[in-house]
Amino acid sequence: MSDKVLMKGNEALAEAAIMAGCRHYLGYPITPQTEVAAYMSKRLPKIGGTFLQAESEIAAINMVIGVSAAGKRVMTSSSSPGIALKSEGLSYLAGCDLPALVVNVQRGGPGLGGIQPSQSDYFQATRSAGHGDFRMIVLAPSSVQEMADLTIKGFELADKYRMTAMILSDGILGQMMEPVQLNFGDIKQHDKPWAVTGTGCQREKNVISSLYLKPEQLEDKNRERYLRYAAIEENETMVEEYQMDDADVCVVAYGAAARISKNAIDLAREKGIKAGLIRPITLWPFPKQILRSAAERVSAFVVTELSMGQMIEDVELAIRCMRPVLLCNRTGGMVMTPEEVLEKIEKAYSIGGTV
Numbered sequence: 001m002s003d004k005v006l007m008k009g010n011e012a013l014a015e016a017a018i019m020a021g022c023r024h025y026l027g028y029p030i031t032p033q034t035e036v037a038a039y040m041s042k043r044l045p046k047i048g049g050t051f052l053q054a055e056s057e058i059a060a061i062n063m064v065i066g067v068s069a070a071g072k073r074v075m076t077s078s079s080s081p082g083i084a085l086k087s088e089g090l091s092y093l094a095g096c097d098l099p100a101l102v103v104n105v106q107r108g109g110p111g112l113g114g115i116q117p118s119q120s121d122y123f124q125a126t127r128s129a130g131h132g133d134f135r136m137i138v139l140a141p142s143s144v145q146e147m148a149d150l151t152i153k154g155f156e157l158a159d160k161y162r163m164t165a166m167i168l169s170d171g172i173l174g175q176m177m178e179p180v181q182l183n184f185g186d187i188k189q190h191d192k193p194w195a196v197t198g199t200g201c202q203r204e205k206n207v208i209s210s211l212y213l214k215p216e217q218l219e220d221k222n223r224e225r226y227l228r229y230a231a232i233e234e235n236e237t238m239v240e241e242y243q244m245d246d247a248d249v250c251v252v253a254y255g256a257a258a259r260i261s262k263n264a265i266d267l268a269r270e271k272g273i274k275a276g277l278i279r280p281i282t283l284w285p286f287p288k289q290i291l292r293s294a295a296e297r298v299s300a301f302v303v304t305e306l307s308m309g310q311m312i313e314d315v316e317l318a319i320r321c322m323r324p325v326l327l328c329n330r331t332g333g334m335v336m337t338p339e340e341v342l343e344k345i346e347k348a349y350s351i352g353g354t355v
Contacts, residue, residue, distance in 0.1 A: 004179040009147040009169065010035035012180045013103065014043070016148035017075050020155040020187055022101070023049035024074040026063040028056060028082060031115040032171035033105035036077040057082040061089030061102075068098040069208045071195025073155055077103035079171075080121050081112060090164060091130030095210025097194075097225070099158035101151065102136075103167045105174040108333040116333025117171030119255060119306035125168050126284045126314070133222045135229050137165040137236070138283040140254040144178035150281070152184050157236060159190035161228055168283060170306065172256040172335070229285075238281035239290055243269065247276030249348045250294050251341070252315050253304035254280050261304045264341030268349075275345050283311070288318040295319035299352025302344045304328045306335065324351050 007015070014036050017025070025040040037053065044051040054060035060076050067074040078086065083104045093100055104125065108118040125138045137157050139150040147169060154165035196206050212218035240258075243265055244250065253261040258279040268275040278294060280287050295301075300323050303312040309327045316325050328344040330336045 004181050006177055007144060007180050008035055008175060008177050009141075009144045010105065010174040011039045012144050012148040012182070013151050013167065013169075014039035015182060016151040016184070017101065017155070018043055018047070018049075019182065019184060020073060020152050021189065022073045022075050022155065023047070024067045024072055025050070025076070026052050026054055026060045026067070026074070027076045027078065028054055028060050030079045030082045032107055032117070032174050033077050033079045033103065035174070036103060036105070057085035058089065061086040062092075064100050065089060065092055065096065065098060068093070068100050069096065069196045071192040071197055073101075073159070075101040075103065077105065079105050079107045080109050080118070083121065083124065087130040089130075090136070091132050091134065092210050093164050094130070094134035094136070094225075095132065096208050097162045098208065099162050100164050101154045101158055101167065102164055104169065106168065106170040108331070114333045115171065117256060117306065117335065118331065118333060119170055119257060120308070120310070120331065121168065122283065122305070122307060122310040125166055126286070129166075134225065135163070135284055137161070137163065137232065138168050139165060140168050140281060140283050141173060142255050142258045142279065144173065144176065144180045147173060148180055148182060149184075152187060156188045159188075159192070161232060162194075163228070168255070170256050233285040236282060237285045237287050237290070239287045240277075240279040240281060242277040242279070244276035244278065244294065247274050247297070248299050249273065249275045249302060249345050249352060250298045250300075251275060251277045251302045251304060251345065252280070252291070252311070253277065254283060254311065257304045257306055257336070260336060260338055261341050263338035264345060267338055267342045268345045273345060273349050275349075280311075286314050286318065291315060291318040292320070295322040299323060300348035301325040302328055302341070302348045304336065304341055304344075307331055324348065326351075
């Protein structure tokens with residue numbers, strides 16, 4: 001496809017996954033991500049793929065392990081409570097060094113919460129996806145186009161580093177419709193000599209396991225993974241900067257909150273306040289060095305997020321408390337207005353001027 005088409009975010013993501021070579025989708029319906037599963041259920045059987053609605057989220061993520069072990073690109077998707085159920089399987093994926101793409105279209109919580117959009121799974125994605133020492137690459141789109149683009153990127157990074165990549169979206173981006181370009185050019189594929197595909201009596205057999213009974217062996221494996229993670233932090237961190245060249249106040253936001261923040265920044269500049277935005281596209285790796293550099297130029301920060309305040313902790317850690325950091329937030333499925341963000345920008349500007 002070369003022309004733009006009008007699509008929902010969830011559907012654009014699903015089509016991009018197919019174009020990336022994903023022919024296996026395993027999931028379970030939950031609002032507000034059900035369109036991903038519905039789209040895959042229609043498309044995959046027509047192109048020789050496999051759509052399977054598992055009996056539970058737990059079953060789905062364990063099926064992902066099996067498909068990935070066979071060397072195939074595989075995806076599952078869910079929303080906040082469903083991702084929590086997948087947490088053990090996510091740890092097993094990491095322990096087996098298997099690539100996969102996991103999509104979380106966030107809703108309000110904790111518990112069943114509500115079906116309205118939220119960003120309250122930031123900690124879950126970047127810190128506590130499952131037990132043990134491991135990381136996931138976490139990609140945060142802020143448009144329907146990025147829902148598609150970052151799906152392609154997620155599959156490529158997962159294969160490159162043999163680990164899970166997560167698309168951390170939300171109910172706004174999943175449900176909204178925008179024009180999207182689905183011409184991605186050449187999509188990278190990776191050889192997988194480690195896959196369990198049968199030897200044909202031509203090679204030694206491959207064994208995929210997360211069990212290490214010798215503690216020294218497990219420690220060595222964990223240290224090797226963290227060397228890989230360090231390379232990801234060095235080479236794969238992604239951000240968008242908006243109006244940061246002369247900014248006095250830096251707004252930090254991701255996903256849907258970043259779209260609202262851009263409008264607030266425009267309003268602030270109309271009032272003579274030089275505000276700018278740093279939008280982390282990778283939530284892990286988090287753009288620590290970029291924020292630390294910004295802290296040397298701006299007088300204060302505003303963190304905008306649809307939670308009680310989670311990413312704000314990473315911002316404060318990144319800048320080592322060099323500047324004041326204010327929080328602008330709504331939660332429970334509520335969404336802030338540009339005017340609410342502007343109010344925080346004005347307060348940050350008044351505080352920062354006295355530092």
